[in-house]
Amino acid sequence: MPSRLSDAFREVPVHLRNKDHLDFESIREVPDSHTWQDVDDYPSVDTAAVGGVPVVDLNDPNAMKLVRHACETWGVFQIVNHGIPMTLLQELEAQGRRLFSLPAEHKLKAARLPDGISGYGLARISSFFPKLMWSEGFTIVGSPVEHARQLWPDDYTQFCDVIEEYVKEMKGLAGKLMWLVLGGLGITKPDLKWAGPKGDFKEASAGLQLNSYPACPDPNRTMGLAAHTDSTLLTILYQNNTSGLQVLKDGSTGWITVPPLPEALVVNVGDLLHILSNGKYPSVFHRAVVHQTRHRLSAAYLYGPPPNTQVGPLEKLVDLNNPPLYKSVTWNEYLETKAKHFNKALGTLRITSTT
Numbered sequence: 001m002p003s004r005l006s007d008a009f010r011e012v013p014v015h016l017r018n019k020d021h022l023d024f025e026s027i028r029e030v031p032d033s034h035t036w037q038d039v040d041d042y043p044s045v046d047t048a049a050v051g052g053v054p055v056v057d058l059n060d061p062n063a064m065k066l067v068r069h070a071c072e073t074w075g076v077f078q079i080v081n082h083g084i085p086m087t088l089l090q091e092l093e094a095q096g097r098r099l100f101s102l103p104a105e106h107k108l109k110a111a112r113l114p115d116g117i118s119g120y121g122l123a124r125i126s127s128f129f130p131k132l133m134w135s136e137g138f139t140i141v142g143s144p145v146e147h148a149r150q151l152w153p154d155d156y157t158q159f160c161d162v163i164e165e166y167v168k169e170m171k172g173l174a175g176k177l178m179w180l181v182l183g184g185l186g187i188t189k190p191d192l193k194w195a196g197p198k199g200d201f202k203e204a205s206a207g208l209q210l211n212s213y214p215a216c217p218d219p220n221r222t223m224g225l226a227a228h229t230d231s232t233l234l235t236i237l238y239q240n241n242t243s244g245l246q247v248l249k250d251g252s253t254g255w256i257t258v259p260p261l262p263e264a265l266v267v268n269v270g271d272l273l274h275i276l277s278n279g280k281y282p283s284v285f286h287r288a289v290v291h292q293t294r295h296r297l298s299a300a301y302l303y304g305p306p307p308n309t310q311v312g313p314l315e316k317l318v319d320l321n322n323p324p325l326y327k328s329v330t331w332n333e334y335l336e337t338k339a340k341h342f343n344k345a346l347g348t349l350r351i352t353s354t355t
């Protein structure tokens with residue numbers, strides 16, 4: 001019988017006593033609650049046939065062109081020479097391991113509240129699926145201190161220091177990436193007021209999602225994180241050396257693995273960039289599958305516009321021949337739409353042509 005957390009809930013507030021939190025460490029077989037029928041909804045694609053997800057060297061003088069091409073055709077690419085120190089990536093991974101290896105009942109002390117954003121919990125998209133996913137997550141929006149204190153009352157600063165440094169570095173990188181991505185569309189600093197007077201996206205909003213995918217006795221019958229697009233402008237993903245991230249390329253027939261490359265980061269186009277680009281850049285469908293013997297960790301830096309900023313198709317990209325395809329929306333409004341309609345959220349903002 002798979003072991004569940006029943007005894008551990010004694011210390012946990014009533015609203016957090018969720019029997020769906022599996023103790024992945026001790027489980028030896030996939031329970032029915034986590035058994036998926038349709039993992040192979042599309043076949044896996046041999047990357048040799050499609051060329052694989054593009055890798056862009058940010059020091060390449062042609063980086064902008066390469067990024068544009070990657071955004072138009074894939075909605076995802078990997079970057080190298082991004083300037084994020086390897087030591088910081090390793091420290092982030094170490095803190096992720098430290099967090100997820102805590103006993104299950106201990107992690108639940110920092111559980112995300114039912115109407116909260118930050119904290120430990122199941123994938124929030126779980127409610128859209130009949131079966132649960134083989135993963136745990138920890139979401140950080142704003143300061144990590146409160147939740148870190150719940151996890152490590154006497155030693156929460158090392159976690160917070162690493163997160164703070166990582167988020168600072170990611171913010172700088174995301175700003176640079178935004179100009180590469182927008183530059184490819186012919187957009188310059190005066191075209192985007194909300195990038196701020198210096199064009200440094202100082203007021204941008206962001207979150208960090210740490211994901212843990214424990215080794216799974218039957219990886220072909222369960223799902224790490226089900227297929228979705230991110231609601232962001234951009235997502236910058238660090239994955240450890242275990243593969244699992246897969247993407248659907250527009251027009252391709254199946255799941256394509258994004259191989260972990262040492263020192264590379266993955267960049268996804270999110271739904272808000274799809275809207276901003278008036279549909280020129282697709283937001284990429286992606287999912288995470290799990291491994292039989294290896295524990296996979298990832299960290300998604302979720303980057304969006306400043307609070308209350310309306311994001312709609314950029315004026316420069318709209319004319320009589322190119323009417324706006326989407327209504328404008330703030331990130332918060334879009335997150336609410338996403339929480340209701342999930343993968344149909346973009347469609348609800350689509351402007352239908354009357355001609």
Ligand SMILES: C=C1C[C@]23C[C@@]1(O)CC[C@H]2[C@@]12CCC[C@@](C)(C(=O)O1)[C@H]2[C@@H]3C(=O)O
Binds near residue numbers: 207229231232338
């Ligand atoms: C800012 C956010 C984007 C996100 C919802 C959230 O409030 C925090 C977690 C993010 C995440 C990470 C995993 C996939 C995803 C779809 C989810 O369920 O939670 C994204 C959300 C998103 O991009 O819509």
Ligand SMILES: O=C(O)CCC(=O)C(=O)O
Binds near residue numbers: 209230244245288300
């Ligand atoms: O773990 C991964 O590779 C994907 C994570 C992801 O898609 C997310 O956090 O939004």
Ligand SMILES: [Fe+2]
Binds near residue numbers: 228229286300
């Ligand atoms: Fe994602």
